[in-house]
Amino acid sequence: MPDKVTVATTWLQGCSGCHIALFDLDEELLDVLEIIDLKAAPVMDVKQLPDVDIGLVEGCVANDDNEEVLKHMREKSKKLVALGTCACFGGICGLRNLYHLHDVLERGYVTTESTVDGHIPQSADIPKLKEYVRPIDQVVKVDGYIPGCPPLPELIKEGLLALTRGELPEIKTRNLCEECTRKKSKMLTATRDYLTAAVCSPNELEEIDPHVCFLEQGVLCMGPATREGCDARCLHGNMPCRGCMGPTPDAQEQGAKMINALSSILPAGALMFQEDVVGVGYRYSMPVSIFPHLSNKKKE
Ligand code: SF4
Ligand code: SF4
Numbered sequence: 001m002p003d004k005v006t007v008a009t010t011w012l013q014g015c016s017g018c019h020i021a022l023f024d025l026d027e028e029l030l031d032v033l034e035i036i037d038l039k040a041a042p043v044m045d046v047k048q049l050p051d052v053d054i055g056l057v058e059g060c061v062a063n064d065d066n067e068e069v070l071k072h073m074r075e076k077s078k079k080l081v082a083l084g085t086c087a088c089f090g091g092i093c094g095l096r097n098l099y100h101l102h103d104v105l106e107r108g109y110v111t112t113e114s115t116v117d118g119h120i121p122q123s124a125d126i127p128k129l130k131e132y133v134r135p136i137d138q139v140v141k142v143d144g145y146i147p148g149c150p151p152l153p154e155l156i157k158e159g160l161l162a163l164t165r166g167e168l169p170e171i172k173t174r175n176l177c178e179e180c181t182r183k184k185s186k187m188l189t190a191t192r193d194y195l196t197a198a199v200c201s202p203n204e205l206e207e208i209d210p211h212v213c214f215l216e217q218g219v220l221c222m223g224p225a226t227r228e229g230c231d232a233r234c235l236h237g238n239m240p241c242r243g244c245m246g247p248t249p250d251a252q253e254q255g256a257k258m259i260n261a262l263s264s265i266l267p268a269g270a271l272m273f274q275e276d277v278v279g280v281g282y283r284y285s286m287p288v289s290i291f292p293h294l295s296n297k298k299k300e
C-alpha cells in the first residue's frame with residue numbers, strides 16, 4: 001500500500017466551524033482517512049508540529065499569535081491550503097477593519113453595556129491585535145483555497161482528494177446565479193421599471209416562491225457577486241444567499257460588484273442596498289476590499 005499523504009490542520013482567528021465541517025463528513029471521513037494520515041490538529045495533543053505534505057489553515061490573521069502559528073505551519077507544509085472564508089478572504093472577523101484598533105479595543109473592553117470599570121488589558125501574555133485582519137495569503141504564500149463559511153463538507157473532501165493526487169482544489173470562477181436553478185426572467189432584462197414595490201426581509205413576506213429568483217421577489221440575494229460552489233444550499237432552504245463563498249476571482253470587491261450587478265439589472269438595486277451597504281455587501285470579504293484602507297487614509 002502506498003504511503004498515506006500527511007496532513008496537519010490549525011486554526012487562527014475564527015470560530016472552529018471549518019473544522020466542524022470537516023467532521024461533518026461523518027462516515028465519509030473514514031474514506032478520507034484511508035488516504036491521509038492526520039498528524040496534527042487543534043484537538044490533538046501534538047507538542048511539535050511535524051513536516052507534512054498538506055497544511056490546512058482555518059481562520060484569519062488578527063493577532064501576533066495567529067501570524068506566528070501561520071508562519072510555522074507554512075514552514076512545515078509542502079502545500080498550504082486556506083480552509084474557509086476567514087482564511088481565504090478574512091471573513092466576518094474582517095468587518096473590524098472598518099474601525100481603528102483603539103476603538104475596537106475600547107468597545108470590547110470598556111464601553112460594552114455590560115462592562116463596569118473596564119480597561120484595556122496590557123500583558124505580554126495576551127497576543128497583540130493587529131491593526132488589520134488579513135486573509136492568510138496576505139502573510140504567507142498559499143497554494144490552494146477552499147472557501148465557504150463554513151465550506152461544504154463535500155468541498156473539503158474534494159479538495160483533500162485533489163491534493164492527494166498532487167492537484168490543487170478547483171477554483172470556481174462563476175457566480176452563484178449560474179448554479180442556482182430558480183426561475184430568473186425579469187432580472188436578466190434591463191428595465192426602467194421597479195420590479196418590486198419594496199425591499200423585504202424573507203420574514204416580511206407572507207410567502208416566498210421557492211422556484212423564483214429572490215431578487216425578483218424583492219429580497220436581496222448576494223448571488224450575482226458570490227462565487228458558486230456551495231450547491232446553492234441556502235436557496236434550497238428558501239433563504240437568500242448572504243455571500244459566504246466570497247467574491248469571484250475576477251471581482252474581489254464583492255459589495256461594489258453587487259451594487260453594479262443590481263443597478264444594471266433593475267433600478268430597485270440601489271434601494272435594496274441602502275440600509276447596510278457594508279454589512280450586506282462586504283460581510284465576508286472586507287479584508288480583500290480596498291475600502292477600509294481608503295477610508296482610514298482619509299482620516300489620517
Ligand atoms: S469561515 Fe466561517 S465557519 Fe470557518 S472559521 Fe470563519 S467564521 Fe467560522
Ligand atoms: S440572485 Fe439569488 S435567487 Fe436570484 S438567481 Fe441569483 S442566486 Fe438565484
Ligand code: SF4
Nearest residue numbers: 230234241242244245
Ligand atoms: S447560498 Fe450563499 S450564503 Fe448560502 S452557502 Fe451558498 S454562498 Fe454561502
